[in-house]
Amino acid sequence: MRVKKAVFPVAGLGTRFLPATKSTPKEMLPLIDKPLVQYVVEEAVASGIEQILFVTGRGKRAIEDHFDHAFELETLLEDKGKTAELHEVRQIAEMAKIFFVRQKQALGLGHAILCAKEFVGAEPFAVLLGDDIIDAPVPCLGQLLDVYESYRAPVLALEKVPMVNISSYGCVRANQLAKRVYEVLDLVEKPAIIDAPSDLAIIGRYILTPGIFPILEDQAPGKGGEIQLTDALVRLSKQESIFGCQFEGLRHDCGDKLGFLKATVDMALKRDEFNGAFQDYLRMRLCR
Ligand code: UTP
Numbered sequence: 001m002r003v004k005k006a007v008f009p010v011a012g013l014g015t016r017f018l019p020a021t022k023s024t025p026k027e028m029l030p031l032i033d034k035p036l037v038q039y040v041v042e043e044a045v046a047s048g049i050e051q052i053l054f055v056t057g058r059g060k061r062a063i064e065d066h067f068d069h070a071f072e073l074e075t076l077l078e079d080k081g082k083t084a085e086l087h088e089v090r091q092i093a094e095m096a097k098i099f100f101v102r103q104k105q106a107l108g109l110g111h112a113i114l115c116a117k118e119f120v121g122a123e124p125f126a127v128l129l130g131d132d133i134i135d136a137p138v139p140c141l142g143q144l145l146d147v148y149e150s151y152r153a154p155v156l157a158l159e160k161v162p163m164v165n166i167s168s169y170g171c172v173r174a175n176q177l178a179k180r181v182y183e184v185l186d187l188v189e190k191p192a193i194i195d196a197p198s199d200l201a202i203i204g205r206y207i208l209t210p211g212i213f214p215i216l217e218d219q220a221p222g223k224g225g226e227i228q229l230t231d232a233l234v235r236l237s238k239q240e241s242i243f244g245c246q247f248e249g250l251r252h253d254c255g256d257k258l259g260f261l262k263a264t265v266d267m268a269l270k271r272d273e274f275n276g277a278f279q280d281y282l283r284m285r286l287c288r
Contacts, residue, residue: 003145003207005119006049006126009112010037011057011103016256025060026255027130031267036254037063037130038092044128045095047142053099053119055112064100069093108226113208114216122210124148127229129204131256133263136249140205147181147245148207154236156184157205158244159251163193169201170230174244182244184237189223189230200244202230203251212236 014026021029027037044052054063070089077086103115113127126141134140144155161169170189174182186197206229215232222228233242252266253259268278 001123002048003124003126003148004048004050005053005123006044006051006128006141007053007055007113007116007120008037008040008128008130009055009103009109010060010063010130011055011106011112012109013057013106014255017260023059025062027060028062028066029254029260031133031254031260031263032271035066036133038066039133040128040130041067041095043134043139043141044126046139047126047145049096049126049141051097051099051119053101053116055103055115056100057103057106067093067095067098108221108224108228110216110219110227110229110232113229114213114227117213120210120213124152124207124209127204127206127208131254132204133252133254134203134205134247134249135252135266136247138248140203140247140249140251143180143247143249144205144207144245147243150181151241151243153240154209154212154233154242155207156233156242156244157203158182158200158246159203160199160246161201163196163199166193166196166199166201167191169203170228170233171196171198172200172202172244173197174200177243180246180248182246184233184242184244187230187234187237187242189228200246203247205247209236209240211240 010025010027014021017026028035041052056063074086074089099119101115103112128141140157144157147155167190170187171191172184173186174184176182212232215235219227219232222231252263254263268274
């Protein structure tokens, strides 16, 4: 069955980005002129996703508005003859069929995904986290879907990270099957360096199967008192094989201030519209 549905859990509190995230969703922070979440929706759509469910929480209305039509703005742009801007604003509302459900309490990523049970039904589905912006020749989710096509089983995005950082991630013990493809043998959420089974970290893209839902329904809280997806995946791995795709591309952790700054610089250096001016500024600034 082709993967057509994607779940975007966006109900987290974004505490690493306070005070900016006090009243603005973290997912709406812009990389130059586009909110983080739009980059990720574009990746999903480019990978063939047709329906997107946002699992939202309090204070996340701006995400709904962003993916809706903005009649006043559109009329104004039309009247002023700003056709390029009008087209850009309109197409955001037309990228995919968008749905919303509220996670009433931020009980963890696993709990947020459980809120998607009715939307997902009996189909395989994708999960994308808005923190991870992945600049890749082939969209990262598309790379995972290629692995899914071969194995018809859950697939996790994997990245080798420096061991000093492994405690910030879910981590896997895995058996390499082919270039960039692994069979996942075990998983552990945010391990101490000494307990980490490898330097392969789980990144915010997943293909999951509906078998995850009964597990999430009775999943006990884990690290940080949250219902962790990684803990549920450990149990799922006892029932179904799980695979990993070490994707090709550059990932920016935009849930973290330094990662966000790096992403902004990277994106700005790639923009033709700045015509080298930003590069010149950085050079001048660093030589001071
Ligand atoms: P994070 O662990 O990054 O948490 O969640 P966060 O709250 O967004 O950010 P910090 O750590 O406090 O700064 C990973 C993903 O899971 C979602 C978040 O929105 C993010 O996309 N999430 C997390 C939920 O949807 N619900 C939750 O209860 C927890």
